[in-house]
Amino acid sequence: MSILGGGIFKGMAVTLRNFLGSYTNKKERLPTIDYSWRADGALPQGIGDYPKEKGEQLSDTTTVTEYSRNFPMLLHDGGEPMDTVRCVACQICERECPPQCIYIEKDYDENGKYIKRPAVFDIDVSVCMSCQICVEVCPFDAIVMNSQFELSTPDRFGGLLMRRDDLLKSNDYYHKIHPEEAAARDAKIAAEKAAKEAKKKAAAEKARAAAEKKATEAAKEDAK
Amino acid sequence: MSTAAAPNYELIQQDGLETNLLEVSMGPHHPSTHGVFRMDVKLDGETVVDLRPVFGYLHRNHEKLAENMSYLSSMPFTDRLDYFNSMTNNWAYALAAEKLIEVEVPERAEYLRVIMAELTRLVNHVTLIGFFINDLGALGTPLLYAFREREKILDLFEQASGARMMCNYFRFGGLRNDVPEGWLKRAGEVVDRFPYFLDEYEQLLCENEIILSRTQGVGNLPRELAISAGVTGPMLRASGVAYDLRKVDQYGIYDRFKFRVPYTEGDTGDCYDRFMIRVLEMRESIGILKQALAGISEGEIMGNAPRVFKPKPAESYGRIEGPKGELGFYLIADGTPKPYRYRVRPPSLINLTVLRDMCLGGKIADAVIILGSIDIVLGEVDR
Numbered sequence: 001m002s003i004l005g006g007g008i009f010k011g012m013a014v015t016l017r018n019f020l021g022s023y024t025n026k027k028e029r030l031p032t033i034d035y036s037w038r039a040d041g042a043l044p045q046g047i048g049d050y051p052k053e054k055g056e057q058l059s060d061t062t063t064v065t066e067y068s069r070n071f072p073m074l075l076h077d078g079g080e081p082m083d084t085v086r087c088v089a090c091q092i093c094e095r096e097c098p099p100q101c102i103y104i105e106k107d108y109d110e111n112g113k114y115i116k117r118p119a120v121f122d123i124d125v126s127v128c129m130s131c132q133i134c135v136e137v138c139p140f141d142a143i144v145m146n147s148q149f150e151l152s153t154p155d156r157f158g159g160l161l162m163r164r165d166d167l168l169k170s171n172d173y174y175h176k177i178h179p180e181e182a183a184a185r186d187a188k189i190a191a192e193k194a195a196k197e198a199k200k201k202a203a204a205e206k207a208r209a210a211a212e213k214k215a216t217e218a219a220k221e222d223a224k
Numbered sequence: 225m226s227t228a229a230a231p232n233y234e235l236i237q238q239d240g241l242e243t244n245l246l247e248v249s250m251g252p253h254h255p256s257t258h259g260v261f262r263m264d265v266k267l268d269g270e271t272v273v274d275l276r277p278v279f280g281y282l283h284r285n286h287e288k289l290a291e292n293m294s295y296l297s298s299m300p301f302t303d304r305l306d307y308f309n310s311m312t313n314n315w316a317y318a319l320a321a322e323k324l325i326e327v328e329v330p331e332r333a334e335y336l337r338v339i340m341a342e343l344t345r346l347v348n349h350v351t352l353i354g355f356f357i358n359d360l361g362a363l364g365t366p367l368l369y370a371f372r373e374r375e376k377i378l379d380l381f382e383q384a385s386g387a388r389m390m391c392n393y394f395r396f397g398g399l400r401n402d403v404p405e406g407w408l409k410r411a412g413e414v415v416d417r418f419p420y421f422l423d424e425y426e427q428l429l430c431e432n433e434i435i436l437s438r439t440q441g442v443g444n445l446p447r448e449l450a451i452s453a454g455v456t457g458p459m460l461r462a463s464g465v466a467y468d469l470r471k472v473d474q475y476g477i478y479d480r481f482k483f484r485v486p487y488t489e490g491d492t493g494d495c496y497d498r499f500m501i502r503v504l505e506m507r508e509s510i511g512i513l514k515q516a517l518a519g520i521s522e523g524e525i526m527g528n529a530p531r532v533f534k535p536k537p538a539e540s541y542g543r544i545e546g547p548k549g550e551l552g553f554y555l556i557a558d559g560t561p562k563p564y565r566y567r568v569r570p571p572s573l574i575n576l577t578v579l580r581d582m583c584l585g586g587k588i589a590d591a592v593i594i595l596g597s598i599d600i601v602l603g604e605v606d607r
Contacts, residue, residue: 098297130390131299
C-alpha cells in the first residue's frame with residue numbers, strides 16, 4: 001500500500017504520457033484502428049469523413065480485406081446475365097442456409113421443361129448472417145460473397161429483400177473485389193472442366209476401341 | 225465471508241424498530257449485469273440476504289435449432305454463443321464433430337488453431353478486465369484502453385476470417401481458408417507489443433488501492449464449493465485448483481508448448497484473485513503465441529473431410545479450455561446428416577451457479593463486482 005490517493009497520480013501520469021507520446025511516437029501510442037498493414041492504394045476511400053456527401057457511396061470495389069464477406073451475390077460469366085448465370089437452381093444452398101434466408105424457384109420453358117437456371121432467387125438481407133455456408137456448399141461456384149456493406153435502405157419491407165437481378169454480378173466484378181480468391185476459384189473450375197473433358201475423351205476412346213474390336217470380331221465371324 | 229449466516233432479525237425486531245427486507249430487482253437492463261440478466265436481491269439495509277438469478281431472456285433455441293440442420297450449418301451459430309470468443313467456440317464444436325467422423329487435422333491448421341485460440345483468450349481477458357474495472361466505478365477510461373488492444377487482435381481476425389467477431393473460421397478437419405500473406409508477421413507484431421500494454425495496465429491497476437480495497441476478501445469462493453459446483457476455468461484456478469484442460473487433455477497440439485498454469489495458493493479465491501489470474505494467464509498466452517508463431521510451417525490447412533456427411537451412430541464429447549472455462553459440445557449421431565442430440569456445456573452458466581453463495585452476506589455494491597468477476601456472457605448462459 002502506498003500513500004492514499006497515490007493511484008490518482010499514477011493514472012494521471014499514464015494519461016499525460018499517452019497524450020504527449022501521441023505527438024512524438026505515433027506508432028506506439030496513437031492507433032486505435034491500425035491500417036499500417038495495408039498498402040497505400042488499398043486504404044479505404046473517404047475514411048475520416050464518411051459519408052462524404054449525402055447519397056454518395058464508397059466505390060463498388062471497396063474491400064476491407066481479401067476475405068471480407070457481407071452478403072452473397074450470384075455470379076455470371078459476362079454478357080447477358082441470365083444466359084451465363086452459373087446457378088442451376090439446385091437448391092442446395094437453400095437447404096443448408098443456417099437462418100433459412102434463401103428462397104429459390106426453378107425456371108421452366110413453355111413446354112414445362114426444366115431449364116437450368118433460377119426463376120426466383122431471393123435473399124432476405126435482414127435475416128442473412130453473412131456466414132458463407134452457401135458459398136461453401138455450392139457445387140457450381142455460382143454464389144460467392146460480396147463485400148459491399150452499404151445495404152441500409154429507408155424501405156424496410158421491399159428494400160431488404162434482394163431479388164435475383166439485384167444479386168447478379170459478373171465474374172469480372174468478383175475478380176475486382178476478391179482477386180486472390182477469384183483466381184483460385186477460376187483455376188479450380190478450369191481444372192475440373194479439364195478433368196471432365198479428359199474423362200469424356202477417355203470414355204469416347206474406350207467406346208470407339210470397343211466398337212472397333214467388335215467390328216473386327218464381326219468381320220472375323222463373317223470371314224469364317 | 226461467503227457463507228456468512230443471515231443477520232439475526234429477531235434481535236432487530238426486539239429493539240422496537242420495525243424493519244422489513246427490501247426486495248430489489250436488479251436488471252434485466254442494468255448496465256452492470258453484462259447483458260439481459262436479472263438478480264432478484266433481498267436486502268437488509270445494504271446487506272444481501274438472498275439472491276435469485278433470473279436468466280433466459282436471450283434464449284435462442286440454439287440446441288434444438290442445431291438438431292434440425294446439418295453439422296456444418298450449426299457452425300456459424302456457435303459463434304453466437306459466447307460472442308467474444310467465437311474462435312474457441314468453433315474449436316470445441318469442431319473437436320466434437322471430428323471425433324464422430326475421425327478425420328486428421330493437418331499440422332499447419334493445428335498451429336493456426338492454437339494461435340487463434342490464444343489470441344481469443346487475450347481478447348476475452350482484456351475485455352473482461354476492462355468491464356470489471358468499469359463495474360468498480362471507473363467508467364469508460366480503462367475499458368477504452370482495453371478495447372484499444374482488443375481492436376488490434378480483432379483486425380487480425382478480420383484479415384484471416386473476414387469478420388471481426390463472428391469469425392466462423394474453423395471447419396471439421398482444419399480451417400476454412402489459409403491466413404493471407406504477411407498475416408503471421410503482423411500477428412507477431414501485435415503479440416510483441418502486447419506485453420507493453422500489460423505492463424502499463426498492471427502498473428495502473430494491480431496495486432491501485434481502490435481496487436485492492438473493493439476486491440480483496442469480497443466474493444470468497446472456497447475450493448470445495450468450486451469443485452462440487454463444477455466451476456471451471458480461471459475461477460476454479462483462483463480458488464486454488466491447478467486444473468487446465470490444455471494440460472489435462474492436451475487437445476490439439478498443446479503438448480508441444482511450454483507454459484505454466486497460474487493458480488492461487490490457499491483454499492479460497494476472492495475477486496482480486498480472479499482478476500489477477502486473468503492477468504497472469506495473458507502473460508502465459510503470449511508465451512504460447514510466440515512459440516506457435518515460431519514453430520508454424522507451410523502446408524495444407526484442410527484435412528480430407530467432406531462438407532456434408534452422415535456419421536455412423538455414435539456419441540462424442542469435445543471439450544476445450546475456453547477463456548471462461550471448460551466449453552464442451554456433446555453430440556449424438558444417428559446416421560443422418562443431422563445430429564440426434566446436440567448439447568452445449570457452457571462455462572458461463574455453470575460458473576454462474578455459485579453467484580448466490582458468493583454474494584450472501586456481502587453488500588449490494590459488491591454483488592455487481594462479484595458478477596463481473598465471474599465473467600459471463602449471456603449469449604452463452606441462455607443459448
